Amino acid sequence: MVKFHKLKVADIRRETADCVSVALEVPASLKEAYKFIQGQYLTLKFFVNGEEIRRSYSICSGIHENEMRVAVKKVQGGKGSNFINDNLKSGNEIEVMTPMGSFHSPMNTSHRKNYVLFAGGSGITPLLSILKTVLQTEPQSTLILFYGNLNEESTIFKKQLDELSQKNSARFNLHYIFDKPASPSEDIYKGIITKEKAKTLFDKHISPDADNEFFICGPKPMMDNVRETLEEKKIDQAIIHVEYFTSSIDAPDNPVSPSEKVIAQVTVVQYGKETTFELSSGGKAILDAAIDAGVDAPFACKGAVCATCRGKVLEGKVHMNKNFALTDTEVAEGFILTCQSHPITPVVKVDYDV
Ligand code: FES
Known part of the structure; x- marks a missing residue:
């Protein structure tokens, strides 16, 4: 289950004029939670001028290295990347979600790939x-x-x-x-x-x-x-x-077609607790509606890229506007990006705990 924890910045290294890498200290009690697979990413949560910012950055360490480090390149006008490049210091604490991502293939010592x-x-x-x-x-x-x-x-x-x-x-x-x-x-x-x-x-x-x-x-x-x-x-x-x-990414939206529009009862499950709310197909995405309903639903990019908001449809059907993160197999298994999903059946149930 993905979760945020406060981690200390162990080291910041300048890699190029507009990129730093940031090593995060993982206490012994959280070593298991932050055990990552090569190619995965971390979502960082912090505040810039009072505004909450969440950004996902890929881990650049190998799984055998005794370090968990991400690289952050400045994006023009990017609040998160500019803050990290210019203001974050060693010793600061920052909220970090446990590792996510499926950009990897299985390792095996006998492989000759x-x-x-x-x-x-x-x-x-x-x-x-x-x-x-x-x-x-x-x-x-x-x-x-x-x-x-x-x-x-x-x-x-x-x-x-x-x-x-x-x-x-x-x-x-x-x-x-x-x-x-x-x-x-x-x-x-x-x-x-x-x-x-x-x-x-x-x-x-x-x-x-x-x-x-x-x-x-x-x-x-x-x-x-x-x-x-x-x-x-x-x-x-x-x-x-x-x-x-x-x-x-700059891809066009693919909204719910008028013939599929419904007013649905949506139930989301998180940490085993169910929360139900009414949601129109033409309204907010399930993620935003769940947050409005008081659910601490996970998210980062809200742009169909990071999969932090991934959930599984247990009942009903949804329409995803965009998807750059889930594989065809995951979609076939019922996984959705809740930041992009709208109900298209009168009853929908989504589980964040899977
Ligand atoms: S929050 Fe990143 S894909 Fe939904």
Whole structure:
């Protein structure tokens, strides 16, 4: 069950001019609750000028490292990322939700996989966690990282990645793609990751017959380019993992159609307690209505990206406006993003405890 706890900031490290990484101290009593899987994220809750802010940031530590660290890149006008970059200090306390996210695949020491990672900008954060975990956990697996940035200077974790690739040169191939490189580089590693470039990189570096597992995280256009390329290459969807973040998404809403509109009795279950309220399909999302009804429902992005608000439909049906976080399997099992969900049957029951 996801829950917020107050954690102390153990260390803040400047990674680039506009990005810091923040290590959080986990007391012995909460070690189990904060045991994370590579590629997961934390939701932080704090106040800026009296306004409550919740933001999700990916963990960049490997699961074997004795540290839980997230990276936070400044977003223009972003209240949360600017506060963390400019004001948060070591020793401060901050509310942190227990780890969430499904941007991972199972690890096994006997695996002989080839992990293909496509990162853009701060999208490197969960991929660094995956990369370090694979290097440590699967001695026979290999990795290749394509990492797009403006230039060398703006590349988050560059020093760490260079060291990892030198130390593991037989297993880890690192390719930077700079839009405006400071030093000369081949055309294939210059510019942005367009569909054409993704295809060229694939043809040059990836064997389609290997036991590949693909992970993509970065700005939405880059992710779409890579994803479409993999689709054209007929790569099985089951081995393509994507992680969006809110600032990269600008997708149209898909509201409830007029023919589906109802006034519903919605019941939400949290910590075993049921709360029932009336809700129109054309009104607020189930998450917001639940909060209005006094439920301490979990949320972070409210943008269909983080899945913090995930619940399971036990009765009735809902319509989700958007979904960038749940897999098709999860949706088929009845999971929903409550921040995007509206009832479309007269009775709906949603469980936050699953
Ligand atoms: S709060 Fe992030 S997906 Fe709903």
